[in-house]
Amino acid sequence: MRAGQRKVKRNAIATATILVSGHCRSMGKTPKYRQHKANFDAITLVMALMLPHMASFADSGQAAYKRGHYGAAAAQFMSRAKHNDPVAQNNLGALYLKGRGVPQNYELARSLFEQAANSQLAGAMFNLGMVYVRGYGVEANAEQATTWFERGAEGGDREAQFFLGVHRYHGRGTERDIESAAKWFRRAAEQNLGSAQYNLAMMHLRGESVQQDEDAAVGLLQQAAVQGHESAELTLGRLHLAHPDDPERLALAVPLFQRLAEDGNADAQVTLGLMHTFGQGLEQDFDEGRFWLTLASNQKSGSAQLNLGNIYIEGIGVERNRVHAYAWYSVSADNGDPAGKLNRDQLRQELNDNELAQARSLAIELAKPRPVSDPALGH
Numbered sequence: 001m002r003a004g005q006r007k008v009k010r011n012a013i014a015t016a017t018i019l020v021s022g023h024c025r026s027m028g029k030t031p032k033y034r035q036h037k038a039n040f041d042a043i044t045l046v047m048a049l050m051l052p053h054m055a056s057f058a059d060s061g062q063a064a065y066k067r068g069h070y071g072a073a074a075a076q077f078m079s080r081a082k083h084n085d086p087v088a089q090n091n092l093g094a095l096y097l098k099g100r101g102v103p104q105n106y107e108l109a110r111s112l113f114e115q116a117a118n119s120q121l122a123g124a125m126f127n128l129g130m131v132y133v134r135g136y137g138v139e140a141n142a143e144q145a146t147t148w149f150e151r152g153a154e155g156g157d158r159e160a161q162f163f164l165g166v167h168r169y170h171g172r173g174t175e176r177d178i179e180s181a182a183k184w185f186r187r188a189a190e191q192n193l194g195s196a197q198y199n200l201a202m203m204h205l206r207g208e209s210v211q212q213d214e215d216a217a218v219g220l221l222q223q224a225a226v227q228g229h230e231s232a233e234l235t236l237g238r239l240h241l242a243h244p245d246d247p248e249r250l251a252l253a254v255p256l257f258q259r260l261a262e263d264g265n266a267d268a269q270v271t272l273g274l275m276h277t278f279g280q281g282l283e284q285d286f287d288e289g290r291f292w293l294t295l296a297s298n299q300k301s302g303s304a305q306l307n308l309g310n311i312y313i314e315g316i317g318v319e320r321n322r323v324h325a326y327a328w329y330s331v332s333a334d335n336g337d338p339a340g341k342l343n344r345d346q347l348r349q350e351l352n353d354n355e356l357a358q359a360r361s362l363a364i365e366l367a368k369p370r371p372v373s374d375p376a377l378g379h
Helices: 060-066 070-081 086-098 106-118 122-134 142-154 158-170 178-190 194-206 214-226 230-241 247-262 266-278 286-297 302-314 322-334 338-348 353-366
Strands: none
Touching (some): 060 070, 060 086, 070 086, 086 122, 122 142, 122 158, 142 158, 158 178, 158 194, 194 214, 194 230, 230 266, 247 266, 266 286, 266 302, 286 302, 322 338, 322 353
16 A cells, blocks of 8 residues: 555654755755764653653552543542552542542642652652642742652652653752663663663663663663654664664664654654655655655654755756755745755755745745645645
8 A cells, every 4th residue: 555545643743853964056966865873962861741650559449540530530549548548649649630530739639649658659759759840839849859759769660760860860959960860760661661761772872871882772772662652763763774784774664664654753754755765775766755755844844844855956756946945945944944944045046036936935835734645746
């Protein structure tokens, strides 16, 4: 089945930067294509957005919560909380924090978390850390948050270990300590937390307080990717593409980018488009390449629009068209791509007034999400 017949989601958020070739006036007929390489220095360690941590136990309250019956869950948790059950106190606090089944009440949520934390429930300590990170009913306080993350981490809560690693890495509410960050990421990674596995992998790729080791990084990224961690999947794919002379590594990259692209990830769509365009790991297919680049452009991907401009300025699978190239560069520049702005400004010097007017008019149309079969896109 051709890609154009697939059902493609178009609401994913791009999370990292693709390194793409830029238009350069010194280029010959064939563009100088830069191989995809992961820009690891530019990738920030992730800080996941966590919901309140619900502790698990087998009872009707937990079952009701899983079914979305929050009122019934709250009633069950209240009954147990009155008897000083720390798990019920924590879970009831999570409901009050989010306003699920009970009126939202930050103060009561915090009080319940504190009661559970006083009973040494590590998950409640993590939740208190999040209260102070986000400022739920209190003034945000990174030092207080770090204190609670440290207590939760020592108690074995993997989310607390992860966030303690983030705070130690960035020096939030504590002295910056890269070695300690790696230690806590590793502890959380050993408990199979995808975000921790990803961060530890990035530290291995950079050699930050741990041995620089691509094999170790790949292993961690694979563990995170199995859990659907998109940044891990993208980075893993880019690592495979960084070995263009290894057919096995290229073959591993293809399904990663294919699946992410079909799920609507704009970065993956750009990469898959370029792989088709230049025949890297896939049979060269210019139409398929433009298909994926256009889908990414519909999500306002400046790098996709930059590359569509490159395609038209160099005549890659299409007739060379400076008006189309300028239009795509303009849209790319408007979406914040510095290479798109540079290319647009360079090309402006070569177009006459009539061509500029056509290009600017076309750019207005190209900035709107359009079907990939639209003639204006050159298909």
